[in-house]
Amino acid sequence: MMQDAPTMTKRHAIGVFDSGVGGLTVVRALRRALPGEDIIYLGDTARVPYGSKSPRTVEKYSLACQRFLLDRDVKLVLIACNTASATALPALAAASPVPVIGAVEPGAQSALAATTNGHIGVIGTLATVRSNAYATAINARDPDARLTALACPLFVPLAEEGWTDDEIAALVARRYLTQLFERDRAIDTLVLGCTHYPLLRDVLARVASELAARDVAVVDSASAMAETAKDALGSGANRRAQPGRLDCFATDTSRLDELAPRFLGEPLTGFELVDL
Amino acid sequence: MMQDAPTMTKRHAIGVFDSGVGGLTVVRALRRALPGEDIIYLGDTARVPYGSKSPRTVEKYSLACQRFLLDRDVKLVLIACNTASATALPALAAASPVPVIGAVEPGAQSALAATTNGHIGVIGTLATVRSNAYATAINARDPDARLTALACPLFVPLAEEGWTDDEIAALVARRYLTQLFERDRAIDTLVLGCTHYPLLRDVLARVASELAARDVAVVDSASAMAETAKDALGSGANRRAQPGRLDCFATDTSRLDELAPRFLGEPLTGFELVDL
Numbered sequence: 253m254m255q256d257a258p259t260m261t262k263r264h265a266i267g268v269f270d271s272g273v274g275g276l277t278v279v280r281a282l283r284r285a286l287p288g289e290d291i292i293y294l295g296d297t298a299r300v301p302y303g304s305k306s307p308r309t310v311e312k313y314s315l316a317c318q319r320f321l322l323d324r325d326v327k328l329v330l331i332a333c334n335t336a337s338a339t340a341l342p343a344l345a346a347a348s349p350v351p352v353i354g355a356v357e358p359g360a361q362s363a364l365a366a367t368t369n370g371h372i373g374v375i376g377t378l379a380t381v382r383s384n385a386y387a388t389a390i391n392a393r394d395p396d397a398r399l400t401a402l403a404c405p406l407f408v409p410l411a412e413e414g415w416t417d418d419e420i421a422a423l424v425a426r427r428y429l430t431q432l433f434e435r436d437r438a439i440d441t442l443v444l445g446c447t448h449y450p451l452l453r454d455v456l457a458r459v460a461s462e463l464a465a466r467d468v469a470v471v472d473s474a475s476a477m478a479e480t481a482k483d484a485l486g487s488g489a490n491r492r493a494q495p496g497r498l499d500c501f502a503t504d505t506s507r508l509d510e511l512a513p514r515f516l517g518e519p520l521t522g523f524e525l526v527d528l
Numbered sequence: 529m530m531q532d533a534p535t536m537t538k539r540h541a542i543g544v545f546d547s548g549v550g551g552l553t554v555v556r557a558l559r560r561a562l563p564g565e566d567i568i569y570l571g572d573t574a575r576v577p578y579g580s581k582s583p584r585t586v587e588k589y590s591l592a593c594q595r596f597l598l599d600r601d602v603k604l605v606l607i608a609c610n611t612a613s614a615t616a617l618p619a620l621a622a623a624s625p626v627p628v629i630g631a632v633e634p635g636a637q638s639a640l641a642a643t644t645n646g647h648i649g650v651i652g653t654l655a656t657v658r659s660n661a662y663a664t665a666i667n668a669r670d671p672d673a674r675l676t677a678l679a680c681p682l683f684v685p686l687a688e689e690g691w692t693d694d695e696i697a698a699l700v701a702r703r704y705l706t707q708l709f710e711r712d713r714a715i716d717t718l719v720l721g722c723t724h725y726p727l728l729r730d731v732l733a734r735v736a737s738e739l740a741a742r743d744v745a746v747v748d749s750a751s752a753m754a755e756t757a758k759d760a761l762g763s764g765a766n767r768r769a770q771p772g773r774l775d776c777f778a779t780d781t782s783r784l785d786e787l788a789p790r791f792l793g794e795p796l797t798g799f800e801l802v803d804l
């Protein structure tokens with residue numbers, strides 16, 4: 253009995269990592285879908301952003317993040333970062349003894365559920381766009397769907413400045429989305445392929461619908477990832493009444509107090525600084 | 529004689545490092561001021577940007593960059609990155625057997641040479657602004673000078689997108705500089721306290737002069753750093769006729785071919801990838 257005790261306490265939390273604090277939008281969805289679960293969140297804020305980096309660098313940093321979570325005996329790993337999901341999922345899955353859920357596959361499912369004509373746009377970081385991961389995931393399910401992807405590097409600093417629904421946000425959105433619709437005028441669904449972008453959802457939905465001259469559905473990965481996590485846990489999900497713990501770690505603490513609550517949508521007790 | 533040979537070839541190049549490619553604006557000035565010198569440049573592009581990070585993280589990464597240059601026997605280290613200069617210069621100088629030149633002191637000298645009324649504005653990254661390094665450097669030389677500093681996180685991605693003189697650049701410049709002039713309406717000199725900002729010089733000069741309703745001098749550290757390097761080398765400067773070598777290293781190669789020539793102002797033969 254005594255020897256079983258450590259096993260009983262092992263693999264109890266869900267691990268979530270992101271290059272920064274944007275992944276807290278996934279934690280937010282997770283806490284709605286699975287309120288009884290404990291969550292360990294790691295933001296690699298010392299090396300954020302991943303989106304402008306090469307696949308080799310993203311894979312190296314992502315493996316270090318996952319190792320940190322696995323060392324804390326998580327039962328499931330969620331890669332909240334689209335860039336890490338798009339470029340490093342195979343390496344992460346191969347290195348993990350527990351299931352690993354990326355952002356791309358759930359986002360692709362959401363897009364296919366929302367589109368009526370199969371014309372889908374995805375916006376994200378340069379690394380996500382270069383990976384072609386969304387096209388691969390979408391065309392594996394529907395070979396006739398047409399995906400058009402565009403990198404939008406200004407959206408992350410706009411979200412972090414809190415300039416999310418003003419003249420500048422609208423002009424930047426218009427410039428990027430004009431490029432997207434020039435490549436495919438029939439796009440009826442826009443995937444927010446970066447955890448920062450949900451903060452710009454209103455302006456993106458408005459400008460996209462204006463440019464398309466009809467309603468454009470805007471989807472992101474967060475809710476779909478939480479549903480995928482629920483399915484993966486199945487009957488193993490923690491159904492206790494009291495809310496689960498949320499323990500947050502970061503590799504750098506600059507601006508966390510200011511930025512993190514915006515993405516999580518609730519107050520935070522704070523981040524513990526770790527060295528990876 | 530044979531034993532002296534290694535010493536003869538040691539400490540021959542000038543080492544320059546930056547968090548990314550922006551520091552090539554300093555290399556550009558250095559190649560004008562000291563054309564015969566060999567230069568080794570390191571961009572820590574895997575961990576760029578430093579400007580949103582804490583002093584502890586910036587110091588750690590900066591020391592690793594300097595170690596890389598010292599291992600290549602440079603005779604002088606230039607910290608092209610304002611953030612690293614503002615937060616890590618004492619640690620870098622203490623760890624180096626050769627002189628270390630930061631960006632802040634030369635920038636402060638340029639500002640004091642340009643101002644007529646002692647009201648100076650500096651724009652840079654969050655880390656540079658929080659460090660108060662420019663105020664410290666300027667007030668050490670002129671206790672009556674008044675410095676007002678503002679972090680402008682949107683300028684780096686604008687420069688990297690090449691959106692440097694259009695409607696969006698003007699609106700972003702106007703929003704930030706309005707905040708700066710609201711704090712001190714008498715500013716007559718603006719220091720570009722980040723190596724990316726010289727790419728936005730025209731729009732910043734125009735908007736600043738509009739807001740001030742008079743000419744505002746715009747200065748940066750690059751030329752002043754090159755002059756400081758020339759003084760530091762003195763008679764030891766290489767005065768040969770043929771141009772010196774430029775060897776570039778980076779910790780990540782993503783987007784380098786696109787971005788680097790914009791900052792250097794001449795074609796590059798390429799970067800060698802290194803792991804720090």
